[in-house]
Amino acid sequence: MPDFSPQQTACLIYNPVAGQGDAQADLDLIRSFLEPAFDLDIRLTSLEIGANQLAHEAVERGAEVVIASGGDGTLSGVAEALVGTGIPLGVISRGTANAFASALGLPLAIELACEAILDGVTRMVDTARCNGLPMVLLAGIGLEAEAVARTSREAKSWFGTLAYIWAGLQQLGEMQPFLVEIETPDLLLRAEATAITIANAAPPTSVLAQGSGECVYDDGLLDLTILIPNSALEALTAAFTLYYSALRSEASGRPDIGHLLTPWVRVSTQPAQAVAIDGEVIAQTPLTVECVPRDLKVIVPIAQLQQALL
Ligand SMILES: Nc1ncnc2c1ncn2[C@@H]1O[C@H](COP(=O)(O)OP(=O)(O)OP(=O)(O)O)[C@@H](O)[C@H]1O
Structure with missing residues (x-):
């Protein structure tokens, strides 16, 4: 109906x-x-x-x-x-x-x-608030934010998706690890990281969000993926692993990729890092992100709803 x-x-x-x-x-x-x-x-x-x-x-x-x-x-x-x-x-x-x-x-x-x-069939999906700003997909700290900032409208018009990949590869070569403190309801963690992604929903191509291999958009939880590689080459192989994790819907199991599910998270970094929210660089760390369960009504194909009800 x-x-x-x-x-x-x-x-x-x-x-x-x-x-x-x-x-x-x-x-x-x-x-x-x-x-x-x-x-x-x-x-x-x-x-x-x-x-x-x-x-x-x-x-x-x-x-x-x-x-x-x-x-x-x-x-x-x-x-x-x-x-x-x-x-x-x-x-x-x-x-x-x-x-x-x-x-x-x-x-x-x-x-x-x-x-x-x-x-005309609809489904409720989660959203999130990120330092008070609404977010539907994800917040990227580090690599992702830098890659977004590098990709100009002209480059996107000429090269399409390749423009993002090119910006990401350039960024890998110049990546600077940073210190991070992550707080959730269950843990307080300090580490050195290259990229942190906090996702409410993410496609398989958002490789840096694929710590679990599958980001569920109506589970009331955020997926946090943290990348802790020692070199640009390790970061590149980690990114490929994440991509294949997403295709298989399985966690990567790599020791330099961390993942957790949480209803909210606080992230601070040393030094401060740019944050891309839903693809636009509009914030800086420290960052607080909280999931807001099922508060966006989206029109979906009937087949998707039938699958969800199985
Ligand atoms: N009439 C317009 N002329 C020029 N720029 C526009 C116009 N309307 C919107 N924009 C710009 O388009 C940008 C948003 O583009 P949008 O994200 O929809 O497409 P895209 O960049 O081709 O796709 P993607 O985000 O998937 O890469 C905004 O920066 C906005 O300022």
Whole structure:
């Protein structure tokens, strides 16, 4: 049974410069799917007015459904504005990495994403608060934050996902271990680390979040992965191990990769490190992250819900 009737007003928040596709052709395709069913209120993002602001405005106007279409920045920005509102979020991913949709098991093809929205089935997913800021996917300290900071919009347009991989490899060569103190309800840990990732949800390609091999987005817990390699080569092999852990949904078992599950965590580092939250470098350590169970309503394909109920 659909959770909402597709006769409603839906606000479509659309980034016209996301990804490498033809933005006008993609928008025409989306309209051809959705307009017969929805009263579609289309809002384009701009450099001045971003996805998060447009989504807050849609909530204030009383939108019954909000659909986000763009890259991970656009999707996270919209999701963060919908946290706690109960308004269903539709996702049409058109970005470079498409981490957001992959992490939540949502279709990447525009046609399949539109079909899922038309079916109207929703699922509650966890979110998190990171130094008071909303977070849906993950916070990266160290390697990840530096790689994000290095990847320019021009590089993403030209090289797509390769731009992220290239930035990550460059960063490995220059990595600087730092001292870290990690506090959870159960432990207090001090170590030297190269990267720490605190994930609420993460796709297999977010290798630095794969300490457990599987990040579950509605378990009420955060996955903390800590990388403690001694050299750039060890860091590279650890990253490959993590990637294969994710593909097999198994923990890596490497001694230089630590992992724990926790409802909240406090991380301080010496020296202070940049923090990327959902792909944007917007904070610094010290950092407090807490999971907020099931407070974002996401439209999912019927098959995903059926699988979850098995
Ligand atoms: N009309 C616009 N013109 C130029 N830049 C824009 C416009 N609308 C949004 N942006 C910029 O797009 C960025 C967000 O891009 P988004 O994440 O959606 O796509 P992407 O970068 O291609 O994908 P990904 O994040 O998956 O790599 C923001 O930095 C925002 O300022």
